[in-house]
Amino acid sequence: MPKQSSGAELTIVADENIPLLNEFFAGFGSIRKLPGRSMTPADVADADVLLVRSVTEVNEHLLAGSSVKFVATATSGTDHIDTQWLEDNQIGFASAAGCNADAVVDYVFTALNALSDGQGLNIEGKVFGIVGYGQVGSRLYTRLQQLDIKCLVCDPFKETPDQVSIDELVEGADIISLHTPLTQSGEEPTWHLLDGERLSRLKEGSVLINAGRGEVVDNVALIRRLQSDSPITAVLDVWENEPALSTELLELVALGTPHIAGYSVDGKVRGTEMIYQAMCQWLNTPADISLDTIAPVPALQTLSAAGENIAEITAASIRLLYDIRRDDHCLRALAKTAGDDTSALVKGFDQLRRHYPKRREFNTLTVQVPETANALERELAGIGFSIESGK
Numbered sequence: 001m002p003k004q005s006s007g008a009e010l011t012i013v014a015d016e017n018i019p020l021l022n023e024f025f026a027g028f029g030s031i032r033k034l035p036g037r038s039m040t041p042a043d044v045a046d047a048d049v050l051l052v053r054s055v056t057e058v059n060e061h062l063l064a065g066s067s068v069k070f071v072a073t074a075t076s077g078t079d080h081i082d083t084q085w086l087e088d089n090q091i092g093f094a095s096a097a098g099c100n101a102d103a104v105v106d107y108v109f110t111a112l113n114a115l116s117d118g119q120g121l122n123i124e125g126k127v128f129g130i131v132g133y134g135q136v137g138s139r140l141y142t143r144l145q146q147l148d149i150k151c152l153v154c155d156p157f158k159e160t161p162d163q164v165s166i167d168e169l170v171e172g173a174d175i176i177s178l179h180t181p182l183t184q185s186g187e188e189p190t191w192h193l194l195d196g197e198r199l200s201r202l203k204e205g206s207v208l209i210n211a212g213r214g215e216v217v218d219n220v221a222l223i224r225r226l227q228s229d230s231p232i233t234a235v236l237d238v239w240e241n242e243p244a245l246s247t248e249l250l251e252l253v254a255l256g257t258p259h260i261a262g263y264s265v266d267g268k269v270r271g272t273e274m275i276y277q278a279m280c281q282w283l284n285t286p287a288d289i290s291l292d293t294i295a296p297v298p299a300l301q302t303l304s305a306a307g308e309n310i311a312e313i314t315a316a317s318i319r320l321l322y323d324i325r326r327d328d329h330c331l332r333a334l335a336k337t338a339g340d341d342t343s344a345l346v347k348g349f350d351q352l353r354r355h356y357p358k359r360r361e362f363n364t365l366t367v368q369v370p371e372t373a374n375a376l377e378r379e380l381a382g383i384g385f386s387i388e389s390g391k
């Protein structure tokens, strides 16, 4: 099927939670905004273009018989898309690879800050294990290198620094952060990559962070490990059977959040811009609209650090931009209110995501530090803040 000409009026069906839809896409034709989780074949039957987020399963069931010729997801993950079926049916496809990678790295740092009771990162001398060295994992590695933290990396598909096997990483790391896609087949599937056996070999007292996909960790086995007499600390942003997460597991984790690790304003609007650019390329038309002119301006842009107390200043700066404890509190409050009512839990989970506060990435804040405060400057820059020295 030939591509649409750029002059044609297109019918676009889009997830209502994609920001700046009108700003980027109104010029192409009509936009029908719908809740992503409940999109049906009838909703998309007459569409030319389908724009989704992670909660819409895009496959033969949704698209067979429709007029959709181009699909884009404003997300990094693509496990909700049957890309092979799209290819077999000559339907164009694009994702927003890496749009929210910095937001996820910020999430890891705010989690570490919260685990140390808001006293900074407290990771000096620890070994950090990064599983998946893509957009998120490699950026996390770069920031940790700047902080002089020893890292172990596992990514069988990439040449990486400090590469080890998953088993070496599991046994050697004090903090493990998972950043792989969810894959069920292929050479190195990630479904239950951390199964009961590997979970049992994590060091006692180690920290496990999952901000990738819930199914990468066997959640039932994780419950067993958390209840064992050699417990670990778990931070989960993603859950098996999400949004119907296990509230038993939520009670056992140190921090639990409703799949919002990538939910910075910056990451979300970047995702929209990326799929706009991909659609322009598909239509062979110039991409005239850019975030440069329409990106929401951060409300806080500069902060002046007084003194040189590194732990205090880093902790305060992190909390100011993103305090993960709010997200944890909201999810626990929801679980308590919902009780055994799974439909209330599911609905509430999506509401928390839909009405998520305007969180900005660390790099949008410039911290002014005294000229002599080299160690403070290094720490803040390593965490991801922009720095202005000599103030």
Ligand SMILES: NC(=O)C1=CN([C@@H]2O[C@H](COP(=O)(O)OP(=O)(O)OC[C@H]3O[C@@H](n4cnc5c(N)ncnc54)[C@H](O)[C@@H]3O)[C@@H](O)[C@H]2O)C=CC1
Binding pocket: 076, 077, 078, 097, 098, 100, 101, 104, 131, 132, 133, 134, 135, 136, 137, 154, 155, 156, 157, 158, 179, 180, 181, 182, 188, 189, 190, 193, 211, 212, 213, 237, 238, 259, 260, 261, 262, 263
């Ligand atoms: N919680 C959230 O809000 C977000 C979650 N994500 C999830 O995190 C995942 C990673 O994000 P990106 O870094 O942007 O993706 P990416 O595709 O850039 O990187 C993923 C890396 O994982 C590696 N990998 C694949 N199988 C592996 C295995 N068995 N063991 C170790 N490494 C393996 C790949 O080679 C690749 O380098 C996404 O696929 C998505 O599912 C991404 C953004 C936000």
Ligand SMILES: O=C(O)C(=O)[C@H](O)COP(=O)(O)O
Binding pocket: 017, 052, 053, 054, 055, 074, 075, 076, 077, 078, 100, 259, 260, 261, 262, 263
């Ligand atoms: O980009 C990804 O991959 C993510 O996991 C997103 O943060 C998911 O956000 P939604 O698409 O579920 O809004």
